[in-house]
Amino acid sequence: MENKKQIMTHLDIELKQLRNEIILMWEMVINQLVKTQRALIQLDTDLAREVIANEKRVNAQELKIDRDCENIFALFSPVAIDLRFVLAVLKINNNLERTGDIAEGIARFVLDVEKPFDEELLQTTEVLIMFEEAIEILKDTLNAFIKEDTKSARSIFLRDETLNEINKRANKVVAEYIKNHLDNIDQALYILSTIRKLERVGDQTQNIAEELIFYVEAKVMKHMGKTPES
DSSP states (O other): OHHHHHHHHHHHHHHHHHHHHHHHHHHHHHHHHHHHHHHHHHTOHHHHHHHHHHHHHHHHHHHHHHHHHHHHHHHHOOOHHHHHHHHHHHHHHHHHHHHHHHHHHHHHHHHHOSSOOOHHHHHHHTHHHHHHHHHHHHHHHHHHHHHTOHHHHHHHHHHHHHHHHHHHHHHHHHHHHHHHOGGGHHHHHHHHHHHHHHHHHHHHHHHHHHHHHHHHHOOOOTTSOOOTTO
C-alpha cells in the first residue's frame, strides 16, 4: 500500500513537470509568432534571424517533452485521465512544433524581401488581421489548457473560420493587387504564402483544442462537426 502510494506521488510529480514543460513550449511558440509578426511589419531582419535561430530551442523542447512522455509511459503506465493527459500532451507538442516551423518559414520571407512590405498589400490582403487572430487563438487555447476550460476550447473552432475566410479570399485579392503592381509581384507572392501558413496555424490550434477536449472530457472530436455545443 505504501509503495503504491509512493508510485502515485511520483506520477503526480512527473505529470506536473510535464504540464509545466508543455506550457513553456506553448509560450515559446507564441513568442516566435509575435516576433515574426513584428519582423514582417517592420522589416526587422535581425528579429527574423532571431526567430530562425530560436527554432532550434523549440525543436529541442519538443524532443524533451516527447522523451518525458515516453518515460511516463514506461515507468508509470498511467490510466484514465492521466493517460489521456499524456497522450494529449504528445499531440499538442507536435502541433506546437509545427506552428513553430510556420513562424520560422515566415521569418525567412522577411529576409528575402528588399524593401518594407507595401502597406496597401498588407491592408487589402488582411494578413495583419490574420496574424493577430492566429496569435490570439493560440494564446486562448493555452489559457483554456491551464484552466481545463473546454468551453473556451470549443470556441476556437468558430474563430478558426476567420482565418479560413481570409485565406479563401486571398487568391482573388492578391491577383488583383498583382494586376495593378507588376513591379511588386515578389512581395505579393510572399504575402500569399504567409496567408497560407497562417491558415495552417488555425488548423494546428484547432487540433490542440480537440486534444484538450479529449483530455478533459474523454471525447474524441476528430472528424466530428465542430460547433461550440459538440
